[in-house]
Amino acid sequence: MKKERDSLDQGSTPLFTALMEHARRRPLQFHIPGHKAGTGADPEFREFLGDAAFSIDLINIAPLDDLHHPEGAIRDAQRLAAAAFGADHTFFSVQGTSGAIMTMIMAVCGPGDKILVPRNVHKSVMSAIILSGAHPIFMPPEIDERIGIAHGVSVSTVKTMLNWHPDARAVLVINPTYYGVVADLRAIVALAHDRDIPVLVDEAHGAHIHFHEDLPISAMDAGADMAATSVHKLGGSLTQSSVLNVRQGRVDPRHVQAVLSMLTTTSTSYLLLASLDTARRQLAVRGRELIARALDLAREARDRINQIEGLYCFGEDGLKGSAAVAYDPLKLTVCVKDLGITGYDAEQILRERFGIEVELSDLYNILCIVSPGDGEEEMRALVEALEALAAEFHHQIGQYPVEVKTPVMPLLAMTPREAFYAETDTVSLQDSVGRIFAEMLMVYPPGIPILVPGEIVTEASLEYIREHMNAGLPVQGTDDPEVRRVKVVRRPVEELLRI
Ligand SMILES: Cc1ncc(COP(=O)(O)O)c(C=O)c1O
Numbered sequence: 468m469k470k471e472r473d474s475l476d477q478g479s480t481p482l483f484t485a486l487m488e489h490a491r492r493r494p495l496q497f498h499i500p501g502h503k504a505g506t507g508a509d510p511e512f513r514e515f516l517g518d519a520a521f522s523i524d525l526i527n528i529a530p531l532d533d534l535h536h537p538e539g540a541i542r543d544a545q546r547l548a549a550a551a552f553g554a555d556h557t558f559f560s561v562q563g564t565s566g567a568i569m570t571m572i573m574a575v576c577g578p579g580d581k582i583l584v585p586r587n588v589h590k591s592v593m594s595a596i597i598l599s600g601a602h603p604i605f606m607p608p609e610i611d612e613r614i615g616i617a618h619g620v621s622v623s624t625v626k627t628m629l630n631w632h633p634d635a636r637a638v639l640v641i642n643p644t645y646y647g648v649v650a651d652l653r654a655i656v657a658l659a660h661d662r663d664i665p666v667l668v669d670e671a672h673g674a675h676i677h678f679h680e681d682l683p684i685s686a687m688d689a690g691a692d693m694a695a696t697s698v699h700k701l702g703g704s705l706t707q708s709s710v711l712n713v714r715q716g717r718v719d720p721r722h723v724q725a726v727l728s729m730l731t732t733t734s735t736s737y738l739l740l741a742s743l744d745t746a747r748r749q750l751a752v753r754g755r756e757l758i759a760r761a762l763d764l765a766r767e768a769r770d771r772i773n774q775i776e777g778l779y780c781f782g783e784d785g786l787k788g789s790a791a792v793a794y795d796p797l798k799l800t801v802c803v804k805d806l807g808i809t810g811y812d813a814e815q816i817l818r819e820r821f822g823i824e825v826e827l828s829d830l831y832n833i834l835c836i837v838s839p840g841d842g843e844e845e846m847r848a849l850v851e852a853l854e855a856l857a858a859e860f861h862h863q864i865g866q867y868p869v870e871v872k873t874p875v876m877p878l879l880a881m882t883p884r885e886a887f888y889a890e891t892d893t894v895s896l897q898d899s900v901g902r903i904f905a906e907m908l909m910v911y912p913p914g915i916p917i918l919v920p921g922e923i924v925t926e927a928s929l930e931y932i933r934e935h936m937n938a939g940l941p942v943q944g945t946d947d948p949e950v951r952r953v954k955v956v957r958r959p960v961e962e963l964l965r966i
Pocket of ligand 1: 562564565568591641671672697707913914
C-alpha cells in the first residue's frame with residue numbers, strides 16, 4: 468500500500484479537473500440541476516456567484532462518477548485523500564462531519580450495542596446513538612476548572628470503562644476538542660485494541676493536524692480505526708464538506724461505504740466534492756508551509772494576549788494529565804471572566820464595535836480560530852480589539868470573582884432511543900426535574916448536549932441551562948424553540964429504575 472501511496476501525484480486533482488473539462492465541453496444539459504449552468508438561476512445570485520461556480524454545479528452523470536458507487540474521478544480523488552491523510556481508505560462526505568460521525572457509529576453499532584463515549588460529545592454522536600439504538604456508556608471528560616472547559620477523557624477513565632464494559636463494540640473519542648486539546652490518543656487506542664475494540668475519532672477540529680509536526684497527533688497516525696474530519700473547518704474546503712478516514716482491519720470499508728450511502732443525499736454537490744479534492748491538494752503539497760506561517764501568527768498573538776491584564780489564553784500551561792497532553796496553538800481560547808464579563812458579552816462587543824466575529828463564546832471564554840487564511844493585519848486587529856476590551860473593563864478586574872460552573876453528568880435511566888420514541892408528557896422546564904428527558908438540549912455552538920434523551924433531569928442541570936440562557940447563550944434542541952416546555956418520558960423514573 469505504501470508503494471501505491473508514494474506513486475500518487477498529490478499535485479493532481481482528478482475530480483476538479485474532470486469537472487472543469489466537462490464544463491469546458493459544454494454538453495447540452497437535459498438533466499438536473501434545472502439552473503443549467505446558471506442560465507436558469509436568479510440573475511442576481513448568478514452574477515454574485517459567477518458562472519464558473521454554476522458551471523461545475525453538476526450531478527452524478529457517468530463522466531463525473533458517483534459518490535455512492537465511486538469508480539472514476541471520485542474514487543481517484545478519495546485515494547489521493549487517503550494517501551494524504553495517512554488512511555487506508557477515505558470517503559468524502561457532503562453532509563459535514565455530522566454525516567461522517569453518524570456513519571462511523573452506525574457502521575459498527577446496532578441496537579443494544581455498547582459504545583463508550585465522552586459525555587461532552589457533539590450532538591451528531593447522540594443522533595447516531597438514537598438512530599442505531601446503541602447504548603452509550605458515558606465517560607466523564609476532564610475539566611479545566613479555571614476556565615470552565617471540558618477536555619478529553621483520561622487514559623485511566625478509558626481503562627476503567629473498558630474493564631467494566633469489556634463487551635463494548637466501540638470506543639469514541641474527540642481529538643482534538645473544539646478548544647484544541649488532545650488526550651493521549653495512542654495510549655487509548657492501545658487499550659482498546661488490546662481487546663480488539665475499534666476506536667472511532669471525532670476529528671472535526673483536526674483536519675490540518677496531520678500536516679505539521681508541531682500539531683497534535685492525528686487519529687490515523689495514532690492508529691485509530693476511523694476518523695470523521697471536518698476538512699471545511701481547518702482544511703480549506705467549502706462548508707459542509709468533510710472526510711471519513713478509515714484504517715483497514717477492524718472495520719470493513721465496504722460496509723462503511725454502504726452505511727455512508729444510506730445516510731447521504733443522492734444529489735451530492737460537486738462543488739463540495741471538488742473543494743475536498745482541491746483542499747487535499749493544498750494540504751498535501753503546501754500544508755506544512757501554510758500551517759507554519761499560521762502557527763507563527765497564532766503564537767505571537769497568544770503571547771500578546773497573555774500580556775493584557777485581565778485576559779488569559781492557555782497554552783502549554785493549560786495541559787495536565789493524560790486527558791490534555793497537547794494542544795493546537797491555532798485555537799486561541801481567550802478567558803475574559805476576570806474582566807467581570809461573560810464570553811458572550813465579549814463576543815457581542817467584538818461584533819458590534821470592532822467588526823470581529825469569533826468562532827464561539829461560552830460563559831467565560833471566546834474562541835478565535837487562526838488559519839492559513841489569516842495575516843498579520845487580521846491578528847493585529849484582533850489583539851488591538853482585545854486590548855481595548857480589557858481597557859474598558861479594567862476597573863472591574865477583581866470586583867466580581869466568578870465561580871466557574873461545569874456541566875453536570877446526569878444519570879442515564881434508559882437508552883436514548885427508548886426515551887426518544889417513548890410516550891411523553893410535555894411539561895414546563897421546571898417540572899421536568901426528576902423526570903426522564905425525551906429530547907436533546909444543548910448550547911450551540913459548541914453543540915454539546917446538556918441533556919440527552921434518557922437522562923434524569925436534576926435541579927443542577929436546570930441551573931446550568933438557566934445560567935446559559937440568562938447570559939444570552941443559544942440554548943436549543945427541543946421542539947419548543949423557547950425551551951419553556953419540554954418533553955419527558957411518561958413512565959415514572961421509579962418504575963424504570965425499579966427503586
Ligand atoms: C466536536 C465536533 N464534532 C462534530 C461536529 C460536526 O461537524 P460538522 O459541522 O462538519 O457537521 C462539530 C461541529 O462543530 C464539532 O464541534
